[in-house]
Amino acid sequence: MAAVSRxxxxxxxxxxRAQARWGRRYQLWLAFRRxxxxxxxxxxxxxxxxxxxxxPLLATHDPGVQSLANRLAPPSxxxxxxxxxxxxxxxxxxxxxxxxxxxxxxxxVILVAPxxxxxxxxxxxxxxxxxxxxxxxxxxxLAFPRLILALAFVAAMKPGxxxxxxxxxxxxxxxxxxxxxxxxxxxxxxxxxxxxxMTGASPWRIICRHVAPMCLPSLTxxxxxxxxxxxxxxxxxxxxxxxAQPPIPEWGTMIASARRFILEQWWxxxxxxxxxxxxxxxxxxxxxGLRDVLDPKQR
Amino acid sequence: xxxxxxxxxxxxxxxxxRVDFPNPAxxxxxxxxxxxxxxxxxxxxxxxxxxxxxxTGRALMRLLPGSARVQAEALRFDGIDVLAASERQMRALRGxxxxxxxxxxxxxLNPVMTVGRQIAEAWLAHNKGGRKEAREAALxxxxxxxxxxxxRVLDSYPHEISGGMGQRVMIAMMLAPNPDMLIADEPTSAxxxxxxxxxxxxxxxxxxxxxxxxMLISHDLPLVSRFCDRVVVMYAGQVMEELxxxxxxxxxxxxxxxxxxxxxSLSAPRPRLPTLTRDPAWLEPQR
Amino acid sequence: MIEVERLNVHFGHNQVVHDVSFHVAPxxxxxxxxxxxxxxxxVLRTIxxxxxxxxxxxxxxxxxLGPKRDRAFFKSVQMVFQDPYGSLHPRQTVDRILAEPxxxxxxxxxxxxxxxxxxxxxLPRVARFRYPHQLSxxxxxxxxxxxxxxADPSVLLLDEPTSAxxxxxxxxVLNLLADLRQARQxxxxxxxxxxxxxxxxxxxLAVMQGGRIVEILRQxxxxxxxxxxAHTRELIALSHELEG
Numbered sequence: 080m081a082a083v084s085r086x087x088x089x090x091x092x093x094x095x096r097a098q099a100r101w102g103r104r105y106q107l108w109l110a111f112r113r114x115x116x117x118x119x120x121x122x123x124x125x126x127x128x129x130x131x132x133x134x135p136l137l138a139t140h141d142p143g144v145q146s147l148a149n150r151l152a153p154p155s156x157x158x159x160x161x162x163x164x165x166x167x168x169x170x171x172x173x174x175x176x177x178x179x180x181x182x183x184x185x186x187x188v189i190l191v192a193p194x195x196x197x198x199x200x201x202x203x204x205x206x207x208x209x210x211x212x213x214x215x216x217x218x219x220x221l222a223f224p225r226l227i228l229a230l231a232f233v234a235a236m237k238p239g240x241x242x243x244x245x246x247x248x249x250x251x252x253x254x255x256x257x258x259x260x261x262x263x264x265x266x267x268x269x270x271x272x273x274x275x276x277m278t279g280a281s282p283w284r285i286i287c288r289h290v291a292p293m294c295l296p297s298l299t300x301x302x303x304x305x306x307x308x309x310x311x312x313x314x315x316x317x318x319x320x321x322x323a324q325p326p327i328p329e330w331g332t333m334i335a336s337a338r339r340f341i342l343e344q345w346w347x348x349x350x351x352x353x354x355x356x357x358x359x360x361x362x363x364x365x366x367x368g369l370r371d372v373l374d375p376k377q378r
Numbered sequence: 379x380x381x382x383x384x385x386x387x388x389x390x391x392x393x394x395x396r397v398d399f400p401n402p403a404x405x406x407x408x409x410x411x412x413x414x415x416x417x418x419x420x421x422x423x424x425x426x427x428x429x430x431x432x433x434t435g436r437a438l439m440r441l442l443p444g445s446a447r448v449q450a451e452a453l454r455f456d457g458i459d460v461l462a463a464s465e466r467q468m469r470a471l472r473g474x475x476x477x478x479x480x481x482x483x484x485x486x487l488n489p490v491m492t493v494g495r496q497i498a499e500a501w502l503a504h505n506k507g508g509r510k511e512a513r514e515a516a517l518x519x520x521x522x523x524x525x526x527x528x529x530r531v532l533d534s535y536p537h538e539i540s541g542g543m544g545q546r547v548m549i550a551m552m553l554a555p556n557p558d559m560l561i562a563d564e565p566t567s568a569x570x571x572x573x574x575x576x577x578x579x580x581x582x583x584x585x586x587x588x589x590x591x592x593m594l595i596s597h598d599l600p601l602v603s604r605f606c607d608r609v610v611v612m613y614a615g616q617v618m619e620e621l622x623x624x625x626x627x628x629x630x631x632x633x634x635x636x637x638x639x640x641x642x643s644l645s646a647p648r649p650r651l652p653t654l655t656r657d658p659a660w661l662e663p664q665r
Numbered sequence: 666m667i668e669v670e671r672l673n674v675h676f677g678h679n680q681v682v683h684d685v686s687f688h689v690a691p692x693x694x695x696x697x698x699x700x701x702x703x704x705x706x707x708v709l710r711t712i713x714x715x716x717x718x719x720x721x722x723x724x725x726x727x728x729x730l731g732p733k734r735d736r737a738f739f740k741s742v743q744m745v746f747q748d749p750y751g752s753l754h755p756r757q758t759v760d761r762i763l764a765e766p767x768x769x770x771x772x773x774x775x776x777x778x779x780x781x782x783x784x785x786x787x788l789p790r791v792a793r794f795r796y797p798h799q800l801s802x803x804x805x806x807x808x809x810x811x812x813x814x815x816a817d818p819s820v821l822l823l824d825e826p827t828s829a830x831x832x833x834x835x836x837x838v839l840n841l842l843a844d845l846r847q848a849r850q851x852x853x854x855x856x857x858x859x860x861x862x863x864x865x866x867x868x869x870l871a872v873m874q875g876g877r878i879v880e881i882l883r884q885x886x887x888x889x890x891x892x893x894x895a896h897t898r899e900l901i902a903l904s905h906e907l908e909g
Contacts, residue, residue, distance in 0.1 A: 092791035099758045099794035270752035273715050278766040279739030292756055426831035570700040571903050640836035642865035644887060644904045651840055654833035
């Protein structure tokens, strides 16, 4: 393979499939890079993921070890972000909490995005009865307020991270299905899909290889913009005691258990709050930047 | 070089106009130093896609995206320096003193407003008067563009009328403020051949009757030459040849000749069409 | 080769094609000409199997066509669309676009076929891994033609293949189509609003108006003044007028 250089990537006469593909990605990256806020969002997201992954290396204390003599301590050289109501180190709990919270977000996205994409594309491409059926199911889920439905699901199952993830996923997929269906309806009538139909390809092949890839960009943008609301729903469930169970550190649960101290020892609930806020903001900025780059309609 | 009649100053004066668009590697030159002037006459600008003909029209109305780099020794409309004019002055020019007719009326008419209201709005923007007078004016304009049943069309929505009718409505809208000049950018490319000729004839007659200037931008050389006084042939951002429309068959430039020659003909069929050989010398800076 | 017998096409309650019949012999190029809304493209798309809701008789190569077409049909009948900007998938390279029909029909020697197809339509080698937006209009239409021909069809349906192109490029594409038609013994139906283009490529043509065929005539009749129907005469007069 030729050396990967700028010239190789920007060549307007690529010599192989790989070069063409990477060239296109590089062009997207160049366009993305022109938006400093989006780059900042991406950097923060990557940094948070890295911190969460490296939690065992970076944590100064065991997040579960209590020290009742040293509860609600302000930040110090011993405890960088202070301690909580049971004397556990806030910094370490924040790192491990990131694993749980961000892990939940990733799990929800992995469940939701493909489901919404497939349901939407199939409904949009098939039309008729299939479309009506799938969309009515979607409508049923859309009709409930998100948090209420999630609450009902978790209450029916036993509270915990897995139930929270499934509950959020169940409430999060309908908008993606709607979005993918709307995109598919326009793509279905284009000449390039007609041309693929003329090759004799099966509907399934057309959906997977030609229609779904065209829906991906707008779906990616939507998912990124939704990340913050997934974090907030997860935190909300945690806050209500229906998400992660103590003593597992999770940002929403951390705020919930520390809310009594907001006036005297304000840093205890505020620190996980800042983490949630930063993550949400970073995902939003990233989503905005991705939309500018990926969504052809915006250009 | 173009010489305007010495008695009157030209309506449009373009000297050494250059337009560049940024691309990842630097700049793409869309227009490379073109010069011509236009009086109260009918000028056709003809070229293939990418020749810079539309960009030229848009540069004159300052309608290019902000990233475009526009330079010129002179770019004047009726003595107003378009490059230096304030946004306020430009607004008075656009849709006021210069009307722009675009390719597809489907996209240039507002789909949720009746035709009558759209024309009335255009009239109100540049004339003083009440709703009633505006409606009267709209009706009279529709009559001027020879719509057979103007009262019915007045209250129709754009999707209820045909493409040719839509283009007539566009023309009526552009005439509402009594402009000095019309820029028609491929005004008939989306229409059937039979309607094409009618629309161009209408534009030509209205322009002559009102003593306006017309800049007709098109890819169709024979069509344009039938309705214009002069034709400017553009290729790759430069003017290849400028000649009186009636002398088109005596065109000297190889590009113009090639364009005329490569069209299939009903009256003189040939087994194979001659193709245009693009001479690299055409890309060199022209005198 | 192609038989169309009393074809009617409905869009909902709207009948857009009325009682259209014509036959195309093997190796012949048949033209369909008319103004927008005359139903000429609809007839072509119905033959291609892209329009549901028709009745009447359709047969290609002696085999009657039903509402669903099988893979063998799509191997022998291919289509080139009007808009070269819309008919190529915007996120696929030329290579991928050309490989798709081969993959669907299970044709093995993709590598050499793609190289040959590009040569056949006179596209440079460097175009192979480009995306459609990196190509000119004429080059895109060449890709579309290459895609249509890569699985060796016997029938080519052409829907206004040059009306979105500049005249100089139109001449190149028309020449290319004439060459390929001869080299591969293709049977073609060409739809266009441009009578001169139809007259250039087609031996026989049908003039359509308001969803009906008003007249079927031979190419020579366009010039010798024996066209019968008023609409045909109108189109011929208009075409002569525009030639100046």
